[in-house]
Amino acid sequence: MEKFISTENLTKIYRKAEEEIRAVDGITIHFRKGEFAAFYGTSGAGKSTLLYLIGGLGQPTEGKVVVDGVDLSTPDEDRRAEFRREKIGFIFQFFYLLPTLTALENVLVPLVPLDLPKENKVEKALEALEKVGLSHRRNHLPGELSGGEQQRAVIARALVLEPEIILADEPTSDLDRKTAEAVIALLRDLNYQGHTIIMATHDLRILDHASRCIGMEDGKIVSDEG
Numbered sequence: 001m002e003k004f005i006s007t008e009n010l011t012k013i014y015r016k017a018e019e020e021i022r023a024v025d026g027i028t029i030h031f032r033k034g035e036f037a038a039f040y041g042t043s044g045a046g047k048s049t050l051l052y053l054i055g056g057l058g059q060p061t062e063g064k065v066v067v068d069g070v071d072l073s074t075p076d077e078d079r080r081a082e083f084r085r086e087k088i089g090f091i092f093q094f095f096y097l098l099p100t101l102t103a104l105e106n107v108l109v110p111l112v113p114l115d116l117p118k119e120n121k122v123e124k125a126l127e128a129l130e131k132v133g134l135s136h137r138r139n140h141l142p143g144e145l146s147g148g149e150q151q152r153a154v155i156a157r158a159l160v161l162e163p164e165i166i167l168a169d170e171p172t173s174d175l176d177r178k179t180a181e182a183v184i185a186l187l188r189d190l191n192y193q194g195h196t197i198i199m200a201t202h203d204l205r206i207l208d209h210a211s212r213c214i215g216m217e218d219g220k221i222v223s224d225e226g
């Protein structure tokens with residue numbers, strides 16, 4: 001199997017006072033290009049921590065992560081940041097929309113460092129908003145959007161650089177069922193278009209849609225099907 005994303009003995013230990021939490025405990029796993037994989041498990045199982053590590057957002061305590069031939073366990077934060085910008089779109093709860101910027105301006109944020117004329121950037125951002133069905137709300141502030149619309153704006157922002165890999169942490173939490181289904185349909189569409197998607201969820205309903213379901217418990221993988 002072609003290993004597009006690989007972890008090897010990946011471990012993240014959080015130390016709090018005298019307590020040691022093995023949030024991710026020696027995980028070795030591989031993903032192919034084009035997979036639509038979902039981690040599930042109870043709260044505290046280590047799903048978010050694992051996604052951060054796969055996305056190069058933090059450094060593992062032990063082990064490594066290699067994404068498309070690049071070792072993301074490097075302590076070189078600049079290198080990791082550059083790789084993230086190019087390859088990975090994050091749909092994470094704590095990457096909130098900036099409240100004083102419109103939907104369009106929020107989607108423009110990742111394009112700021114690019115050396116492109118302003119009108120091309122706006123064009124790209126509008127395309128991304130179009131993809132998620134939100135271009136009619138482009139001039140609204142996040143506070144003027146519903147929860148589902150905000151989540152779609154977050155997805156548009158994650159997509160605007162057309163990353164090969166999309167990491168989504170609980171992308172449907174806090175959404176009503178209908179909106180959750182729309183967000184899942186959107187992620188499936190992106191997967192059909194060739195994006196590799198790895199999500200974390202404890203919503204069992206989402207798992208129906210994933211092509212691979214991976215169970216986690218206490219920082220370890222306990223099942224892997226699909």
Ligand SMILES: Nc1ncnc2c1ncn2[C@@H]1O[C@H](COP(=O)(O)OP(=O)(O)O)[C@@H](O)[C@H]1O
Pocket residue numbers: 014015016021022023041042043044045046047048049050200
């Ligand atoms: N920054 C942190 N500092 C200390 N402990 C943390 C930190 N982040 C997560 N943890 C702990 O690591 C474990 C795994 O957390 P997390 O990855 O958020 O799990 P999940 O996403 O599956 O709910 C939990 O016990 C959590 O309390």
Ligand SMILES: [Mg+2]
Pocket residue numbers: 047048049169200
């Ligand atoms: Mg989590």
